[in-house]
Amino acid sequence: AQSVTQPDIHITVSEGASLELRCNYSYGATPYLFWYVQSPGQGLQLLLKYFSGDTLVQGIKGFEAEFKRSQSSFNLRKPSVHWSDAAEYFCAVGERTGTASKLTFGTGTRLQVTL
Amino acid sequence: DTGVSQNPRHKITKRGQNVTFRCDPISEHNRLYWYRQTLGQGPEFLTYFQNEAQLEKSRLLSDRFSAERPKGSFSTLEIQRTEQGDSAMYLCASNRDSNYGYTFGSGTRLTVV
Numbered sequence: 001a002q003s004v005t006q007p008d009i010h011i012t013v014s015e016g017a018s019l020e021l022r023c024n025y026s027y028g029a030t031p032y033l034f035w036y037v038q039s040p041g042q043g044l045q046l047l048l049k050y051f052s053g054d055t056l057v058q059g060i061k062g063f064e065a066e067f068k069r070s071q072s073s074f075n076l077r078k079p080s081v082h083w084s085d086a087a088e089y090f091c092a093v094g095e096r097t098g099t100a101s102k103l104t105f106g107t108g109t110r111l112q113v114t115l
Numbered sequence: 116d117t118g119v120s121q122n123p124r125h126k127i128t129k130r131g132q133n134v135t136f137r138c139d140p141i142s143e144h145n146r147l148y149w150y151r152q153t154l155g156q157g158p159e160f161l162t163y164f165q166n167e168a169q170l171e172k173s174r175l176l177s178d179r180f181s182a183e184r185p186k187g188s189f190s191t192l193e194i195q196r197t198e199q200g201d202s203a204m205y206l207c208a209s210n211r212d213s214n215y216g217y218t219f220g221s222g223t224r225l226t227v228v
Contacts, residue, residue: 004157034216043119043206043219044158090157101146101210102171103217105157 002027002093006106014114015083021076021109023091032094033074034103035065039087047089050074061085086113117141119220121207127226128197135193136223140209147190148217149182150206151175158206164190197227 003026013019025031032051036044048059055067065076074091088110092103120139128134140147145166150158161180163171166187176182179197184190194201204224208217 036219041221041224043121043221044208044217045219046216049216092157101212101217102148102160102163103150103158104160107155107157 002031002095002104004091004093004104004106006089006091006109008109009107010110010112012112012114013081016080019076019078019081019085019111021089021091021111023074023076023106024072025074025091025093026072027093030069032101033065033067034092034094035059035063035074035076036090036092036105037061037087038090038108044090047076081111081113083113083115086111119207119209119218121205121220121223123223124221125224125226127228130199130227131196133193133195134197134225135191136205136207136225137189137191138207138220139189140207141218142188144209144211144218145187146210146212147184148208148210149190149192150208152204152206152222153202161192194225197225199227201225202227 005024034049035047038044047063048057050057050067088108090105090108092105094101094103122137147164149161152158162182164184179195182192204222206222208219210217
């Protein structure tokens, strides 16, 4: 069964500092990989996704993520964090099946940004 | 494109009552998903529709839960005889096919008292 591990429950960074959120997955083949962001009381917004091809993917809001097959990782990065980036971030892996694209999510990393 | 709409946003109900939530997906999306998110956790898959057909259900979906998508457009999720453990955020999402990420709605927060 597929699974996702986000080892950091809570991260605090200063505004303007760089950010890296870790994500490790378990899946039998090349997975679909996603990062979502959730503000308090809201639904999830897709930041970026990886399906195939270039292992460095660019997303919205200046985020990027790199797929590393050898490490089963898909870490999210941003060179300079803004106070508005404070939110919960979820990594997810999707099944590559013909009938479904069910996602399995990690438990999330809560990002706090200090001014 | 008005996004995925979920109603109500919040629902407080007494234990043992039935509740029903509605999800209106993006109009051209043929796939619709329900997820449940409890505090401090990531969303967990409940069920999935392709058009009006319910193609997969999680073991999390007990027999008190039922979901429908009668005309392949909006969907409803009903919980019968609610329990306190049903308190959660219920998220709906849709997409066009498996090559796209979901668009999520803002969710319905259920509190069972």
